[in-house]
Amino acid sequence: MREEKVKAMGIYAAIIGLIYLFISIMEIFGGIYNVPKDIFGGLVLLVIAATYLTGVKRALNGECKGLSFLIAGVFLSSVFGILYILILFANWLEYLIGNASFSFYLRPEIWLFFAILPLAYLIKKEIRW
Amino acid sequence: MTTVALIGNPNVGKTELFNRFTGLKQHVGNWPGVTVEKKVGKCVCKGKEFEIIDLPGTYSLTANAIDELIARNFIVEGKPDVVVDIIDATNLERNLYLTLLLLELEANVVIALNMWDIARNGGIEIDVKKLEELLGTSVIPTVATTGEGIEKLKDEIINSIKKERRKIKFGYGKEIENKIKKVKEIIKKDDELAKKYPVRWLAIKILEGDEEILKKLDGSKYKNEIIEAAKNDEDFESVLAEKRYDIISRIVEEVVTKKGKEEWTFSDMLDHVFLHRVLGIPIFLALLYAVFQFTFSFSAPFSDMIDLFFGWLGEIAKQNISNSMLASFVSDGVLAGVGSVLVFVPPIFAMFFALALLENSGYLARAAFVMDRLMYKLGLHGKSFIPMMIGFGCNIPGIMAARSIENEKDRIITIMINPLMSCSARLPVYALIAGVIFGSGYMAGAAIFSMYLLGIALAIMMALIFRKLLFKGKPSPFVLELPRYMFPKMKTAMLHMWERGKWFLIKAGTFIFAVVIIIWFLSNFPWNATNGGTSIENSYIAYFGHAIEPVFKPFGWNWQASIALFFGFLAKEAVVGTFGALLGSTQGGIMEALKNAHWFTPLTGFAYMAFVLIYFPCVATIGVMLREMKARYTLITVTYTITLAFIVASIIELIGHLLGFS
Amino acid sequence: MIDYMPLTFLAAGEKGQVVDIKGGRGIVQRLYEIGFVPSTVVEVLVSHNPGPILVNVKGARIAIGRGMAAKIMVRRL
Numbered sequence: 001m002r003e004e005k006v007k008a009m010g011i012y013a014a015i016i017g018l019i020y021l022f023i024s025i026m027e028i029f030g031g032i033y034n035v036p037k038d039i040f041g042g043l044v045l046l047v048i049a050a051t052y053l054t055g056v057k058r059a060l061n062g063e064c065k066g067l068s069f070l071i072a073g074v075f076l077s078s079v080f081g082i083l084y085i086l087i088l089f090a091n092w093l094e095y096l097i098g099n100a101s102f103s104f105y106l107r108p109e110i111w112l113f114f115a116i117l118p119l120a121y122l123i124k125k126e127i128r129w
Numbered sequence: 130m131t132t133v134a135l136i137g138n139p140n141v142g143k144t145e146l147f148n149r150f151t152g153l154k155q156h157v158g159n160w161p162g163v164t165v166e167k168k169v170g171k172c173v174c175k176g177k178e179f180e181i182i183d184l185p186g187t188y189s190l191t192a193n194a195i196d197e198l199i200a201r202n203f204i205v206e207g208k209p210d211v212v213v214d215i216i217d218a219t220n221l222e223r224n225l226y227l228t229l230l231l232l233e234l235e236a237n238v239v240i241a242l243n244m245w246d247i248a249r250n251g252g253i254e255i256d257v258k259k260l261e262e263l264l265g266t267s268v269i270p271t272v273a274t275t276g277e278g279i280e281k282l283k284d285e286i287i288n289s290i291k292k293e294r295r296k297i298k299f300g301y302g303k304e305i306e307n308k309i310k311k312v313k314e315i316i317k318k319d320d321e322l323a324k325k326y327p328v329r330w331l332a333i334k335i336l337e338g339d340e341e342i343l344k345k346l347d348g349s350k351y352k353n354e355i356i357e358a359a360k361n362d363e364d365f366e367s368v369l370a371e372k373r374y375d376i377i378s379r380i381v382e383e384v385v386t387k388k389g390k391e392e393w394t395f396s397d398m399l400d401h402v403f404l405h406r407v408l409g410i411p412i413f414l415a416l417l418y419a420v421f422q423f424t425f426s427f428s429a430p431f432s433d434m435i436d437l438f439f440g441w442l443g444e445i446a447k448q449n450i451s452n453s454m455l456a457s458f459v460s461d462g463v464l465a466g467v468g469s470v471l472v473f474v475p476p477i478f479a480m481f482f483a484l485a486l487l488e489n490s491g492y493l494a495r496a497a498f499v500m501d502r503l504m505y506k507l508g509l510h511g512k513s514f515i516p517m518m519i520g521f522g523c524n525i526p527g528i529m530a531a532r533s534i535e536n537e538k539d540r541i542i543t544i545m546i547n548p549l550m551s552c553s554a555r556l557p558v559y560a561l562i563a564g565v566i567f568g569s570g571y572m573a574g575a576a577i578f579s580m581y582l583l584g585i586a587l588a589i590m591m592a593l594i595f596r597k598l599l600f601k602g603k604p605s606p607f608v609l610e611l612p613r614y615m616f617p618k619m620k621t622a623m624l625h626m627w628e629r630g631k632w633f634l635i636k637a638g639t640f641i642f643a644v645v646i647i648i649w650f651l652s653n654f655p656w657n658a659t660n661g662g663t664s665i666e667n668s669y670i671a672y673f674g675h676a677i678e679p680v681f682k683p684f685g686w687n688w689q690a691s692i693a694l695f696f697g698f699l700a701k702e703a704v705v706g707t708f709g710a711l712l713g714s715t716q717g718g719i720m721e722a723l724k725n726a727h728w729f730t731p732l733t734g735f736a737y738m739a740f741v742l743i744y745f746p747c748v749a750t751i752g753v754m755l756r757e758m759k760a761r762y763t764l765i766t767v768t769y770t771i772t773l774a775f776i777v778a779s780i781i782e783l784i785g786h787l788l789g790f791s
Numbered sequence: 792m793i794d795y796m797p798l799t800f801l802a803a804g805e806k807g808q809v810v811d812i813k814g815g816r817g818i819v820q821r822l823y824e825i826g827f828v829p830s831t832v833v834e835v836l837v838s839h840n841p842g843p844i845l846v847n848v849k850g851a852r853i854a855i856g857r858g859m860a861a862k863i864m865v866r867r868l
Binding site: 047080086097 | 395397398399401402403405408411412414415416418419422423426427428429430431433434437
């Protein structure tokens with residue numbers, strides 16, 4: 001695999017990791033802008049941020065091992081992105097049967113999931129299993 | 130009917146292949162005398178009906194592990210027409226070990242060379258023709274996950290029944306062969322033995338000192354002579370294992386060509402992170418959180434729909450049935466009772482689905498690896514972890530999953546603490562009472578979560594106590610193969626979910642239904658005295674309730690709550706069913722009704738939740754326990770859970786009072 | 792000079808060749824079945840002390856407890 005590509009992915013992961021870290025802090029302490037207070041959810045984001053950031057240094061050195069953290073990060077981002085999309089759908093159903101009000105609020109986990117899709121595509125192209 | 134047995138190492142795709150063959154036409158039972166799951170299915174192809182038997186996944190066929198013994202006995206004594214040996218094409222070297230043992234057993238073997246696609250994409254080339262020639266059996270490349278090669282495999286199964294198999298003997302070298310020959314000669318003298326078992330295999334097993342086989346010699350008058358001839362001071366089992374691997378490495382050398390250099394595989398990469406020294410446990414906890422979120426948040430609207438539906442049906446029944454007794458029976462008894470239990474089908478299925486995804490993707494084994502260090506400190510086994518996880522779904526499969534633990538002491542401890550895992554049948558009780566005493570906000574969720582934590586904490590405590598008192602010593606060593614990571618297949622996960630979750634549906638339809646009818650009868654009769662069920666204080670159930678009430682009075686639970694505990698012995702979700710039947714069908718569902726009845730304060734309600742968690746493994750769980758381990762240990766489990774429930778509930782109320790709660 | 796050592800002495804990424812297995816018949820048999828036969832080359836994938844170690848043996852990833860791994864004698868390659 002070309003080293004430059006790994007490095008480019010490393011930069012991408014660094015940015016994503018920092019965003020996760022930032023939002024994680026917002027969720028843990030809550031109430032900043034429209035991010036809800038969700039301690040457990042915030043801790044999960046912290047874990048995801050740590051996963052990306054652990055891989056950054058090695059990826060920037062062009063090491064293959066660094067890539068494994070990015071793969072795991074993409075996996076975790078997807079799990080939580082899809083989870084919250086499903087829950088959003090569930091809330092909408094709840095609204096349809098008249099049990100709760102509904103606002104189309106996209107949790108940060110959801111748009112972060114879309115943000116990592118390009119990275120997922122790059123990795124999929126590079127790795128064969 | 131033709132019987133076909135499926136056998137293979139763990140993680141070779143045996144379950145997928147079995148599902149390919151049988152679809153939903155399968156039946157899960159147990160092997161006689163043991164609780165190892167026995168899956169049997171039917172499959173019709175080319176107008177012929179096959180019975181497919183899924184043997185336990187094993188590496189070998191010794192008598193050391195119960196799974197292996199079952200597989201072996203089935204092949205020797207059940208004499209299946211065809212044995213399909215499923216092997217992982219990416220890893221012939223390991224998988225052929227079992228194949229050699231099967232051939233030694235002179236079974237009619239057809240080999241399914243599974244995961245052919247992964248091997249092909251990974252640059253592994255296998256000369257199938259050559260492999261067939263060397264082993265003397267047919268070899269069919271398959272991909273169980275997509276169905277590739279399955280039709281060909283079916284054809285070959287049919288062919289192999291008619292075809293006389295070419296027997297190939299794998300020599301173990303002159304010295305060993307001489308010994309085998311010597312024992313063989315004597316066995317041949319005993320017609321009965323020689324007819325019943327493959328002679329060469331029997332000789333080898335006797336030389337290996339296999340205890341199960343030595344027992345089989347008992348009736349033979351040549352027993353002493355055979356044992357005399359087989360006497361040796363070598364460790365035959367080890368020597369033979371080594372020889373077999375020699376043979377295998379020669380076969381592999383001839384058959385397999387690997388292209389390209391070895392590079393880091395996808396699984397290597399994921400393991401590097403998921404088993405990471407620091408990140409491993411946090412990632413595991415994060416995924417666990419995802420499972421719980423999925424179970425509770427995603428399933429909520431579906432539960433509400435069921436709730437609304439039953440409420441609506443109850444209203445209709447009340448309005449349209451003129452006979453007041455019948456109307457009460459249908460709406461307050463059947464619909465309110467069964468409905469209050471069925472509401473929990475969505476979260477239960479959701480949990481089983483999520484657990485199936487974790488299991489099928491290969492992650493659950495990693496969780497056991499990550500947790501082993503912790504578990505070991507607690508006097509448990511790394512493998513105890515998987516039964517505990519599954520126990521969150523239902524204690525029954527959890528207890529059955531404990532059979533993968535070879536060491537009996539470790540296995541019994543794992544089983545004995547499993548009832549403390551909050552199974553999904555307890556969830557209805559938690560959800561109802563937490564909702565009643567804490568509303569629908571953050572506190573209710575925290576209260577439910579605290580029950581799961583309490584269960585785990587108590588399980589750890591009990592494990593330590595058992596290790597100290599009953600089973601002294603250290604947990605046995607941990608050996609576990611970590612499967613390759615796979616993208617979980619929707620269909621497999623659904624099937625898994627259905628297989629485990631349908632228990633709950635069946636229970637709701639039979640057991641709970643019966644309980645609900647009994648409760649309705651007891652709470653509405655004598656009909657005149659209760660004024661058609663309106664003044665429940667005069668009913669039979671009130672007598673019983675008041676009779677056992679004194680026991681629970683100190684906790685502040687009324688007679689209704691007490692009698693619900695009594696029915697909860699049968700199944701924990703019956704507690705909710707009892708509440709449903711006692712409160713009758715009302716607008717706004719059971720939660721509103723219970724809230725308005727003011728049976729629980731936050732403190733007594735919380736203690737009640739803890740009591741329901743601990744007080745008794747349900748009847749079905751006890752049944753499984755009795756089959757899994759000696760009755761003595763089941764008795765100990767029942768005793769300790771009841772005792773512990775009283776102690777914990779008392780402590781909760783005591784501390785609560787001191788903190789000023791009421 | 793003794794040139795072999797317990798498997799636990801290898802760090803992640805190192806390879807070793809199995810020389811011998813010390814221990815009772817049960818353990819030896821179990822380890823043989825999963826592929827730890829003499830002259831097999833194994834690779835340690837993960838090893839954090841304390842905690843089990845992950846070894847690649849004949850193409851499969853086997854997790855074994857540290858105590859058991861200490862009974863497997865290997866020659867470092």
